[in-house]
Amino acid sequence: MQTRSTYKPLTILWLLATFAVLAIGFRQAIYIAPTEATMGDLQRIFYYHVPNAMLALIFPYINLAGALGYLYYRSRNPQRAAAADALALAAAEITVILASITLITGMLWARPVWGIWWTWDERLTTFLLLWLLYVSYLMLRRLSSSGQTHGLAAVLSVFAAVDVPITYMSIRWWRTQHPAPVLTGDGNLDPHMYAAFLWNIAGWAMFTTFLLVFRYALERRRQRKAEAFALNFLEEGVPRGY
Amino acid sequence: MDIEILSRLHPIGYVLIAYSVVWVLLFGYALWILSQWRKSKP
Numbered sequence: 001m002q003t004r005s006t007y008k009p010l011t012i013l014w015l016l017a018t019f020a021v022l023a024i025g026f027r028q029a030i031y032i033a034p035t036e037a038t039m040g041d042l043q044r045i046f047y048y049h050v051p052n053a054m055l056a057l058i059f060p061y062i063n064l065a066g067a068l069g070y071l072y073y074r075s076r077n078p079q080r081a082a083a084a085d086a087l088a089l090a091a092a093e094i095t096v097i098l099a100s101i102t103l104i105t106g107m108l109w110a111r112p113v114w115g116i117w118w119t120w121d122e123r124l125t126t127f128l129l130l131w132l133l134y135v136s137y138l139m140l141r142r143l144s145s146s147g148q149t150h151g152l153a154a155v156l157s158v159f160a161a162v163d164v165p166i167t168y169m170s171i172r173w174w175r176t177q178h179p180a181p182v183l184t185g186d187g188n189l190d191p192h193m194y195a196a197f198l199w200n201i202a203g204w205a206m207f208t209t210f211l212l213v214f215r216y217a218l219e220r221r222r223q224r225k226a227e228a229f230a231l232n233f234l235e236e237g238v239p240r241g242y
Numbered sequence: 243m244d245i246e247i248l249s250r251l252h253p254i255g256y257v258l259i260a261y262s263v264v265w266v267l268l269f270g271y272a273l274w275i276l277s278q279w280r281k282s283k284p
Contacts, residue, residue, distance in 0.1 A: 026261075041253040045260045052264060097267050105260040112256055207268060214275050221282050228284075 011210075018206040025199035033196040042112055049105040050182055051201040053127075055208055056098035057164050060134070062212065063091035064161040067154035074151065085150050086219035088157060090212050092137050098208070099131040114177070123178035126167040133160035 029047035036043035066088025073081035106124070107117045118124065137160060141153050171178050182189055182197070189197075251259075 030257075041257055044254075044257045048261055048264045093271070097271055101264050101267055104263050108256050108260045108263070112251075112253065204264075204268075211268070211272060211275070214272070214279070218275055218279050218282065221279070221284070225282060225284060 014206070014210060018203060018210060021199060021206060022203035025196065025203045028196035028199050033193050034190060036190075036193075039113060042109060045105055045109040046182060047196045047200050048204075049102060049109065050197060051204045052098050052105070053102040054201065055204060056095060056102050056127075056130070057168055059091045059095040059098060059208070059212075060130070060157075060161050060164045063088050063095060063134075063137075063157050066091060067157035070150060070154045082223050083220065085154075086216050086223060087212075088154065089141065089219055090215035092134050092157065093215060094208055094211055095134045096131065096138060099127065099134065102127060103131060119177055121177040122170040122174040123167065123176050126163060126170050130160070130163050130167055133163055 025047070029044055033044065033047065035041060066084045066086075069084030070081050070088060073084060103124075106127075110119075111117050133156075137153055137156050140156060141149060144152065146152075170176060171181060
């Protein structure tokens with residue numbers, strides 16, 4: 001079994017590697033990548049916007065896996081159900097942050113390039129819907145006090161995950177104002193720009209993986225604390241007649 | 243003088259604001275987890 005003394009150096013090593021990759025990504029994005037012919041320096045927003053948008057479409061599936069795990073285990077193995085639920089919560093919070101980043105950086109790019117902050121284009125609308133779905137998932141968990149909260153949240157996450165492929169395919173299915181896919185489609189990316197994209201994808205993927213593990217560990221710790229509190233209450237409360 | 247010229251941000255300004263949003267949100271979240279981690283010590 002792993003001990004705390006093994007985890008700490010591994011975490012520090014992971015974070016050092018992450019910051020090194022992010023520093024290279026920043027240098028590539030600002031100083032090394034060539035300036036785009038039509039958009040100029042504004043195109044450099046893409047080096048942060050695209051990796052975070054890609055991750056915002058991956059984390060909902062981790063949330064879905066956690067939700068399905070919770071629904072499967074809740075009547076079979078409460079410990080595994082609690083672990084799956086903690087994973088779902090961690091992934092949902094990171095999804096909301098990544099989707100917020102995608103929407104804000106997208107608007108910061110759109111204002112000078114399109115002349116508007118927002119348009120009800122299919123990609124933007126489905127992405128906003130994605131953000132709203134995961135915010136509502138977190139609100140449901142936070143505000144509902146019924147014993148069914150975790151089950152209801154898991155069902156909501158199954159429906160929310162349906163929006164992910166629609167968001168991903170929106171720029172392929174419909175003629176949208178949003179630019180074509182940069183890395184996998186007709187975005188005509190200059191080969192000199194690939195390094196900036198790839199370093200930033202790697203760096204933000206490493207950092208969000210760290211966040212996922214850290215947030216999961218926090219939630220598991222809270223669950224164990226709540227469980228110990230409940231057991232303590234039962235042990236002390238029952239003789240007193242509660 | 244066209245006041246629009248003064249209010250128009252330099253393109254690299256938009257880039258730096260966008261990058262700051264990413265750093266602040268993701269690192270702010272990491273710091274929040276760290277603070278909750280310390281509070282929830284058994």
